[in-house]
Amino acid sequence: MPIxxxxxxxxxxxxxxxxxxxxxxxxxxxxxxxxFLTYWFDELRCTAFCLVDAPNQEVIQxxxxxxxxxxxxxxxEVDPAIVEAFLGRxxxxxxxxxxxxxxxxxxxxxxxxxIMFTDLKDSTATTTRLGDAKALHFIHINNALxxxxxxxxxxxxxxxxxxxIMATFLSASNAVECAISIQKAFAAHNQQxxxxxxxxxxxxxxxxxxxxxxxxxxxxxxxxxxxxACAEPDQIVVSQLxxxxxxxxxxxxxxxxxxxxxxxxxxxxxxxxxxxDVQG
Numbered sequence: 225m226p227i228x229x230x231x232x233x234x235x236x237x238x239x240x241x242x243x244x245x246x247x248x249x250x251x252x253x254x255x256x257x258x259x260f261l262t263y264w265f266d267e268l269r270c271t272a273f274c275l276v277d278a279p280n281q282e283v284i285q286x287x288x289x290x291x292x293x294x295x296x297x298x299x300x301e302v303d304p305a306i307v308e309a310f311l312g313r314x315x316x317x318x319x320x321x322x323x324x325x326x327x328x329x330x331x332x333x334x335x336x337x338x339i340m341f342t343d344l345k346d347s348t349a350t351t352t353r354l355g356d357a358k359a360l361h362f363i364h365i366n367n368a369l370x371x372x373x374x375x376x377x378x379x380x381x382x383x384x385x386x387x388x389i390m391a392t393f394l395s396a397s398n399a400v401e402c403a404i405s406i407q408k409a410f411a412a413h414n415q416q417x418x419x420x421x422x423x424x425x426x427x428x429x430x431x432x433x434x435x436x437x438x439x440x441x442x443x444x445x446x447x448x449x450x451x452x453a454c455a456e457p458d459q460i461v462v463s464q465l466x467x468x469x470x471x472x473x474x475x476x477x478x479x480x481x482x483x484x485x486x487x488x489x490x491x492x493x494x495x496x497x498x499x500x501d502v503q504g
Contacts, residue, residue: 225277227304228284230296231434232272242272248291256287262316264335273335273433298434306440309382310392337392338399338430338466339444341452342370344387345423366422369409377402396469399428403460404499427452429463450485451494460497467495476501
């Protein structure tokens with residue numbers, strides 16, 4: 225059967241209430257020949273997302289209606305491998321045993337993610353100029369510097385793009401810290417290897433997995449890719465939402481104003497992270 229993700233907006237909901245609703249879904253899933261695999265809940269944004277193995281969207285709505293009455297606003301079909309890449313799991317977290325022997329409730333995270341795209345400047349021209357072997361060596365350096373920072377700041381690599389990487393983060397602060405760390409690592413490499421410098425562009429946006437366009441993180445992924453493409457070499461460009469999600473004045477941002485991006489009907493406000501001004 226296909227796998228679906230649905231989105232609920234539930235004002236005033238709590239983690240306890242959403243967990244009870246999920247348990248009610250599990251109680252009746254066999255009746256509707258569906259399997260409620262797991263869920264995510266964002267108390268701040270009042271949104272919940274369910275991952276469901278079901279024959280179609282209509283039966284998901286019927287099962288939810290009988291279980292607790294919370295009908296999803298949107299439902300999209302998803303690839304579970306892509307869900308796991310973006311969100312880190314496709315089933316409920318495992319309960320852990322406390323020292324007292326009582327099972328503790330697993331932490332249910334939000335489905336809100338920050339998306340990062342990286343792009344190595346002139347990788348195609350480098351291959352033409354230096355040949356495949358030398359260019360591949362540069363790609364390996366690029367991958368190593370980027371992945372080291374992803375591990376340090378909790379980034380999850382979603383896809384390798386040849387001359388760049390797409391990754392996700394649970395928080396905007398971690399994503400920006402990671403981007404700064406990456407650019408500083410490249411700057412250190414360039415200082416040590418002035419005859420073999422590497423210059424990276426980074427773009428960051430944020431969002432939730434299910435939106436109107438019917439694709440998993442569709443607009444957030446597209447925006448991060450476009451911001452990366454419009455960034456200058458050695459620059460980090462972030463969306464307004466990423467800027468807003470960061471603690472005020474924690475990082476030096478330069479307002480780039482509203483910029484027109486391919487695929488977006490309206491201009492998008494963007495900010496550059498002044499990473500060279502960050503100490504440490």
